[in-house]
Amino acid sequence: MNQAIELPDPNSIPLEQIDVSDGRIYQQDAWRPFFARLREEAPVHYCADSAFGPFWSVTRFEDIVAVDTNHEVFSSEPAIVIGDMTEEMEVEMFIAMDPPKHDVQRRAAQPVVAPQNLAQMESLIRSRVCAILDNLPVGETFNWVDEVSINLTTQMLATLFDFPFEERSKLTYWSDVAAGSPEIAGGDVDQEERIPALMECLETFNRIWHERKGRDEGFDLITLLQRDPHTADLPDRPMEFLGNLMLLIVGGNDTTRNSITGGVLALNQNPAEYDKLRSDHGLIPGMVSEIIRWQTPLMHMRRTAKQDVELRGQQIKQGDKVVMWYLSGNRDESAIENADDFIIDRANPRHHVSFGFGIHRCMGNRLGEMQLRILWEEIMRRFSFVEVVGEPERVRSNFVRGYTNLPVKLHAL
Amino acid sequence: MPKITLIEFSGQDHTIDAEAGKSLMQNAIDNGVPGIDADCGGACACGTCHCFVSEDWLAATGEADAMEEAMLGMRPDRADNSRLACQIEVSDELDGLVVNLPEFQM
Ligand code: HEM
Numbered sequence: 001m002n003q004a005i006e007l008p009d010p011n012s013i014p015l016e017q018i019d020v021s022d023g024r025i026y027q028q029d030a031w032r033p034f035f036a037r038l039r040e041e042a043p044v045h046y047c048a049d050s051a052f053g054p055f056w057s058v059t060r061f062e063d064i065v066a067v068d069t070n071h072e073v074f075s076s077e078p079a080i081v082i083g084d085m086t087e088e089m090e091v092e093m094f095i096a097m098d099p100p101k102h103d104v105q106r107r108a109a110q111p112v113v114a115p116q117n118l119a120q121m122e123s124l125i126r127s128r129v130c131a132i133l134d135n136l137p138v139g140e141t142f143n144w145v146d147e148v149s150i151n152l153t154t155q156m157l158a159t160l161f162d163f164p165f166e167e168r169s170k171l172t173y174w175s176d177v178a179a180g181s182p183e184i185a186g187g188d189v190d191q192e193e194r195i196p197a198l199m200e201c202l203e204t205f206n207r208i209w210h211e212r213k214g215r216d217e218g219f220d221l222i223t224l225l226q227r228d229p230h231t232a233d234l235p236d237r238p239m240e241f242l243g244n245l246m247l248l249i250v251g252g253n254d255t256t257r258n259s260i261t262g263g264v265l266a267l268n269q270n271p272a273e274y275d276k277l278r279s280d281h282g283l284i285p286g287m288v289s290e291i292i293r294w295q296t297p298l299m300h301m302r303r304t305a306k307q308d309v310e311l312r313g314q315q316i317k318q319g320d321k322v323v324m325w326y327l328s329g330n331r332d333e334s335a336i337e338n339a340d341d342f343i344i345d346r347a348n349p350r351h352h353v354s355f356g357f358g359i360h361r362c363m364g365n366r367l368g369e370m371q372l373r374i375l376w377e378e379i380m381r382r383f384s385f386v387e388v389v390g391e392p393e394r395v396r397s398n399f400v401r402g403y404t405n406l407p408v409k410l411h412a413l
Numbered sequence: 414m415p416k417i418t419l420i421e422f423s424g425q426d427h428t429i430d431a432e433a434g435k436s437l438m439q440n441a442i443d444n445g446v447p448g449i450d451a452d453c454g455g456a457c458a459c460g461t462c463h464c465f466v467s468e469d470w471l472a473a474t475g476e477a478d479a480m481e482e483a484m485l486g487m488r489p490d491r492a493d494n495s496r497l498a499c500q501i502e503v504s505d506e507l508d509g510l511v512v513n514l515p516e517f518q519m
Pocket residue numbers: 068094095096106113247248251252253255256259292296297298301354355356357358359360361362363364365367368369
């Protein structure tokens with residue numbers, strides 16, 4: 001798609017012409033020199049003209065932490081992606097809210113993904129991982145994205161919501177529709193498709209909510225929301241109900257999916273690391289963090305300045321969009337040694353910005369890590385090599401760093 | 414060197430010779446005490462160095478500022494004596510401090 005249109009050479013154009021909001025940069029995996037130059041020459045950079053209007057880019061690790069933790073000045077409203085949302089159907093998600101509203105809603109949802117709860121889900125998730133892996137063809141070429149990444153992520157979502165298992169592909173569909181609007185992912189879902197899909201999502205969950213009411217066992221998301229007094233009447237506020245559901249569906253969908261694919265690609269590009277893993281499966285937990293850093297499944301989060309503010313000598317005006325490029329922060333040598341390299345036994349693997357920082361820091365971080373840990377434990381029990389046998393195809397987006405295709409061939413132990 | 418005791422959720426305790434001037438989080442990490450993740454490296458930005466300060470030591474360890482409060486507010490297991498260990502600076506006055514670690518960090 002659009003491979004024919006050439007990207008500008010980031011090192012020969014004037015600094016002010018650099019526009020990192022162009023989704024093709026990521027589709028073509030051409031982003032490294034763009035951000036290397038910005039980090040070096042203009043760590044707080046203004047792009048006056050882009051398809052999404054003017055915006056600031058913050059590209060160094062330290063500055064990203066500073067913006068992310070200063071929610072008084074850098075607001076998450078009205079949107080957390082570069083493009084503004086269309087207003088036809090405003091779904092209210094707490095990721096795009098400031099305190100105090102954000103805090104109330106997050107507190108209600110957070111216990112669902114607390115590690116105590118996760119421990120109870122671990123065996124169910126593991127059995128689903130095993131079933132998927134056991135059904136894969138050995139020695140044949142297939143698309144890892146469809147057969148493993150999407151399949152597994154969908155099953156995990158169904159588990160989280162205790163969603164009717166046979167209908168689980170709807171979850172993925174709603175997530176793709178919600179996140180795939182052009183202003184977010186640079187994808188091609190239009191409003192005509194989006195609104196009915198979201199209405200269907202709302203209706204389905206309303207039905208599940210009522211069926212499940214009064215049930216006092218269970219640790220799925222719906223049951224937990226029903227138990228909390230702040231959210232027990234959530235369906236009475238449909239846009240908020242839908243927002244919370246969509247946030248949990250979207251939050252855990254593309255991110256986990258693309259980390260699953262990214263891990264396979266990273267190990268193939270770094271055979272010495274794959275060898276380390278083969279000789280010591282104990283490296284898996286640290287490797288999982290390294291995969292999440294290396295992949296950076298969400299490339300940015302955006303804030304809006306609530307007042308004039310100075311950052312690294314640049315004058316940011318009230319109302320300006322400020323974009324934190326996690327993808328760049330994760331490659332910042334001043335915070336991470338050999339940041340461009342994939343090293344599965346790093347000393348401090350959790351020190352990355354892929355989950356953001358501050359009050360919006362990813363709520364599902366331990367869940368995401370757990371899913372990847374289980375997957376790699378089970379892969380290593382079965383296959384000596386998940387071999388990449390063709391070029392990956394990537395998503396055109398400035399937000400989700402993802403793949404549509406990764407041809408692989410499995411080798412038995 | 415102030416002696417500080419950290420008690421894991423399992424009840425396992427660790428008494429360390431802490432270094433004054435460094436944070437409690439850094440001291441725990443340097444001494445290999447498990448149960449503190451410290452994902453952000455001490456920037457009060459991740460909440461994964463959550464701990465519970467024993468009642469007797471609440472005054473001596475001081476109060477959480479607004480940012481620490483905001484981060485603590487996101488912990489499902491937040492209690493009145495919750496603190497972020499990276500925001501407690503160890504000094505000689507903290508000799509004998511006892512803190513409990515939570516069941517999990519997130
Ligand atoms: C590798 C996997 C994942 C990555 C890289 C990731 C990344 C992120 C990022 C960057 C943020 C925003 C942080 C900020 O603004 O500072 C976020 C927020 C969030 N994530 Fe994740 N995420 C992942 C997995 C998950 C999963 C599995 C869930 C499912 C429960 C989830 C749910 C959320 C929610 C609810 C928020 C909003 C938090 C808030 O605004 O307070 N994430 N995530």
